Amino acid sequence: MEPKRIEAPLTDEVVMSLKAGDNVLINGVIYTARDAAHKKLVELMDKGEPLPIDLQGQFIYYVGPTPEKPGNAIGSAGPTTSGRMDAYTPKMLEQGMKACIGKGLRNQTVRDALIKYKGLYLAAVGGAGALLSKRITKSEVVAYPELGPEAIRRLEVKDFPATVINDAYGNDLYVEGAKEYAR
Amino acid sequence: MRELAASTISENVAEMCQEANFYLGEDVFDALKKSLETEESPTGKEVLKQLIENVEIARSEQIPICQDTGFAVFFVEWGQEVHLTGSTLEEAMHAGVRKGYEEGYLRKSIVDDPLYERKNTGDNTPAVIYTDIVPGDKVKIAFAPKGGGSENMSAIKMLKPSDGEEGVVDFVVNHVKAAGPNPCPPIVVGIGIGGTFDKVAVNAKKALFRKLGEPHPDETFAALEKKILDKINDLGVGPQGFGGRTFALAVHIETFPSHIASMAAAVNINCHACRHLERTI
Numbered sequence: 001m002e003p004k005r006i007e008a009p010l011t012d013e014v015v016m017s018l019k020a021g022d023n024v025l026i027n028g029v030i031y032t033a034r035d036a037a038h039k040k041l042v043e044l045m046d047k048g049e050p051l052p053i054d055l056q057g058q059f060i061y062y063v064g065p066t067p068e069k070p071g072n073a074i075g076s077a078g079p080t081t082s083g084r085m086d087a088y089t090p091k092m093l094e095q096g097m098k099a100c101i102g103k104g105l106r107n108q109t110v111r112d113a114l115i116k117y118k119g120l121y122l123a124a125v126g127g128a129g130a131l132l133s134k135r136i137t138k139s140e141v142v143a144y145p146e147l148g149p150e151a152i153r154r155l156e157v158k159d160f161p162a163t164v165i166n167d168a169y170g171n172d173l174y175v176e177g178a179k180e181y182a183r
Numbered sequence: 184m185r186e187l188a189a190s191t192i193s194e195n196v197a198e199m200c201q202e203a204n205f206y207l208g209e210d211v212f213d214a215l216k217k218s219l220e221t222e223e224s225p226t227g228k229e230v231l232k233q234l235i236e237n238v239e240i241a242r243s244e245q246i247p248i249c250q251d252t253g254f255a256v257f258f259v260e261w262g263q264e265v266h267l268t269g270s271t272l273e274e275a276m277h278a279g280v281r282k283g284y285e286e287g288y289l290r291k292s293i294v295d296d297p298l299y300e301r302k303n304t305g306d307n308t309p310a311v312i313y314t315d316i317v318p319g320d321k322v323k324i325a326f327a328p329k330g331g332g333s334e335n336m337s338a339i340k341m342l343k344p345s346d347g348e349e350g351v352v353d354f355v356v357n358h359v360k361a362a363g364p365n366p367c368p369p370i371v372v373g374i375g376i377g378g379t380f381d382k383v384a385v386n387a388k389k390a391l392f393r394k395l396g397e398p399h400p401d402e403t404f405a406a407l408e409k410k411i412l413d414k415i416n417d418l419g420v421g422p423q424g425f426g427g428r429t430f431a432l433a434v435h436i437e438t439f440p441s442h443i444a445s446m447a448a449a450v451n452i453n454c455h456a457c458r459h460l461e462r463t464i
Contacts, residue, residue: 018313019308019386021226021425023226023229043325046327063250064250064251064290065250065290065294066246066247066250066252066288066289066290067289067290068288069246069286069288071246072246075246075288075290076246076247076248076249076250076252076290077248077250078249078250078251078331080250080251081332081335081365083365089307101286103332103364103365103367103382103423104332104363104364104365104424105265105363105364105365123364123423123424123425125233125234125236125237125250125366125423125452126332126364126367127237127248127249127253127330127454127455127456128234128236128237128249129236129237129246129247129248129249129250130237130238130241130246130247130248131233131240132237134240138224139317148291149291149292150288161233163289163423163425164227173424173426174363174364174424174425175385175428176418177224177226177419177420177421177424177425177426177427178363178419178421178424178426179419179426180224180419180426181223181224181227181419181420181421181426181427181428182417182418182419183417183419
């Protein structure tokens with residue numbers, strides 16, 4: 001099946017048009033955050049303080065890239081394991097985040113929150129960091145530079161490939177895909 | 184006695200850190216290409232194509248294959264007729280890691296205090312170094328940058344001798360099934376059997392250093408490797424867990440004699456970026 005081109009940030013209409021197993025190519029602006037940045041964002045939410053980035057409609061990409069070589073927009077930039085962000089994801093969705101990109105299993109609480117807030121969980125190909133870096137045309141650190149590879153970055157992406165794992169209807173590609181090929 | 188300068192060790196280690204992260208070994212690359220021929224799932228094939236293209240981009244542009252450039256793990260076989268001059272082995276190797284990770288634009292992924300502060304050491308040290316003293320006047324260094332995502336999917340179990348082959352197979356297959364898409368399949372599965380609690384874990388790690396396509400030298404264990412590999416692939420998890428026939432590229436077993444009361448087993452998983460290389464100095 002041909003991948004669908006979608007724009008970031010996302011609208012509810014686009015979220016609801018996508019199903020688990022769909023391949024997409026993302027274009028536009030997305031933000032990065034992994035363990036340490038999530039912890040800081042959720043601490044701010046709990047205190048009711050403003051966040052360093054506006055989450056409305058946004059994609060959050062779970063990545064800690066390698067340092068960029070001179071002349072490159074970014075270093076190797078594949079997804080990290082998403083399960084470590086499970087504790088923070090429902091709050092991120094509540095604050096307006098529409099989709100997250102990582103790799104690996106999400107817990108039931110996250111899957112339920114995706115239905116409740118009309119969100120998507122997508123996977124990029126884990127370990128394809130060199131290839132994915134070529135789809136990122138610009139990168140700048142916008143918050144928490146002291147976290148090094150865990151800082152929040154604003155990325156401009158062009159045809160960034162990802163696959164919908166959990167959609168807003170409760171479907172799960174990890175469950176359905178394995179069923180089809182198990183013997 | 185052969186004299187060997189610490190700087191020679193450091194230089195070699197620095198080069199190895201970069202080489203392993205930019206150039207996936209032919210053994211693993213061949214296994215990926217071969218799996219593209221046998222994979223049945225269209226989505227699985229698409230993933231494998233991306234992985235092959237990724238390896239090619241990394242090689243041609245010297246970009247790390249994966250952004251997780253790993254914990255630096257070394258197995259050193261030190262010939263007992265070699266005398267190291269200039270610093271200790273540990274210092275020499277750490278100097279190499281520091282240089283290799285800095286100059287190669289590799290990610291520094293190590294934090295000092297594992298529980299509270301978790302502050303990045305800034306140079307990817309310390310490394311994990313295992314040293315064996317062996318006969319001769321050569322030094323063999325094997326290196327693997329070990330990714331955290333796949334390392335987190337490791338397990339150890341003190342089985343009973345009566346659990347037998349079935350006990351080992353069930354433990355490994357159930358564990359790998361639960362790990363599912365997390366360790367970035369297609370994976371390489373390292374298994375240790377026998378020894379103590381600590382020894383079996385080291386052997387599971389050591390199993391990941393073996394070249395793909397080289398079965399265990401003992402026929403019985405080679406057959407067990409094949410049996411476990413088939414069972415893992417029959418789970419249908421496939422590349423990246425999207426469904427398919429290629430969940431694992433290889434299963435490697437390392438054994439050690441066991442206490443009469445014990446049968447330890449350990450699983451250590453590597454992702455498809457199974458980076459490992461060795462040099463003899």
